[in-house]
Amino acid sequence: MKGDNKRGIIVGIFVALGLLILVAGILILGGQQKRFTSSIRVNAIFDDVGGLKAGNNVWFSGVKIGTVRRVFFYGTSQVEVEMNIEEKSQQYIRKDAKATISSDGLIGNKIVLIIGGTPKVEPVEDGDILKTQAALSSDQIMETLQENNQNLLQVTKDFKEMVGKIKRGKGTVGAVLTDTMLAENFRNTIKNMEAASKSAARVSGSLSQFAAKMNTKGALANELVTDTTVFRSLRASAQKLRQASDNAVGVTNQAAVITRNLEQTTNKLNSPNSPLGVLMQDEETAKNLKNTLQNLNRGSVLLNEDLEAAQHNFLLKGYFKKKEKEKQKEVEKQ
Structure with a gap:
């Protein structure tokens, strides 16, 4: 009896362990297949599922969010895939998201990959059909x-x-690599380039020194470049020189006009058709003018004598006295 009881206890222990293992396996497999979590049903219609089958995973942004519930034909040649999506992931999947067929690794099982979606669009609901995107x-x-x-x-x-x-040795590169003459020419070219580079460096140094001298304070070049007062003075001097030049041009023009007028006057004086030209060039006219002046002079003397004689004439004496009295009265009034 004792042996039978011991054997029954051992069998009971093994049966209990087997039941525990069975329950644990069911829980583990159910957890992997999302059998014990609340979910919604979402469908997608594909032209080709590439071997996808029920139980394969559904991924979104690299996270497993559900499983494929079943795969069945739709219409004449398309395939509809029904998926179970966790309710806690529902808020992240939008109605404008797309489903595509991918694989878990390079040669892994097929999976449904949900991509895209904009935050402004409402989340998916139970029974929605997602748009699909063909995959390679x-x-x-x-x-x-x-x-x-x-x-x-x-x-x-x-x-x-x-x-x-x-x-x-074919082609330019082959000739350069195999022909010693070309190699020597290439070396000479490099030497010439080095010499030119050194010359350029010397020129650059000279330019740097020249620029440093120009930047030296107090130097004429630096004053001309940096001192605005000197620049304004030079500009004013240039303007004065320009005005002086313009004035000199004006004076020259005026002198030319005066010279031209003098030349015309001289030509008129030398012309025998003008009165002054006749007086200056015709001797006979000059003699007649001289005689006329002499006669006028003599006539003036004789006229003075006649007037003096008229003053002493008893007929005109009263007239001249009256004139003298009027002159005296005017002098006294002043």
């Missing part, structure tokens, strides 16, 4: 890699041929 399949990726490999092979082949031509 593994076959397309392999085709792209194969094409890239062929291009890389062609580039490698061309590079190999180019290096072979250079080694054989």
Whole structure:
């Protein structure tokens, strides 16, 4: 009896451990499949799901937010995917988000990846259908890699041929690398460039010294460049020189006008058609003018004598006395 009881206790312990392991496994698997969390149902319709099946994960921004509930055909050739999304993640997924098929790693299981969405749009609700975005399949990726490999092979082949031509001395680069004369010329060119660089450095040093001298305070160049008073004085002097030059031009023009007038006057005086020209050049006219003046002088003397005689005449004596009295009265009034 004791042996049977001991055996029953051992069997009971093992059965209890098995039940505990079974419950733990169920809880773990249920937690991974989000079986015991509140969720909403969201669908998406794809042209090709690439092997996606129920139980695969749904990701958003790198975080697992649900699982694929079932996959079934829609219409004639499309596939509808029904997903369970956690309610606590519902607020982050917007109605304008898109669903695409991706993979967990390079060769991992297929997953549904939710991307995009703007904050201004309302969150998804139970039963919403998301828009989809086509993704590159593994076959397309392999085709792209194969094409890239062929291009890389062609580039490698061309590079190999180019290096072979250079080694054989073909082309400019090959000639430079194999021809000693060209190499010597190239070295001479480098030497000349170094000499030119040194000359340029010396010129630059000279320019720096010259600039330093110009920047020395008190020097004429520095005063001309920096002192506004000197600059204004020079500008005023230039303006005065310009005015003096303009005045000199005006005086020269006036002198030319006066000279031209004197020349015209001289020409008129020398002209036999003018009165002064006749008086200055015609001797006979000059003699007649002289005789006329002499006659006028003599006539003036005789006229004075006649007037003196008239004053002593008893007929005009009263008239002249009357004139003298009037002159005296005017003098007294003054």
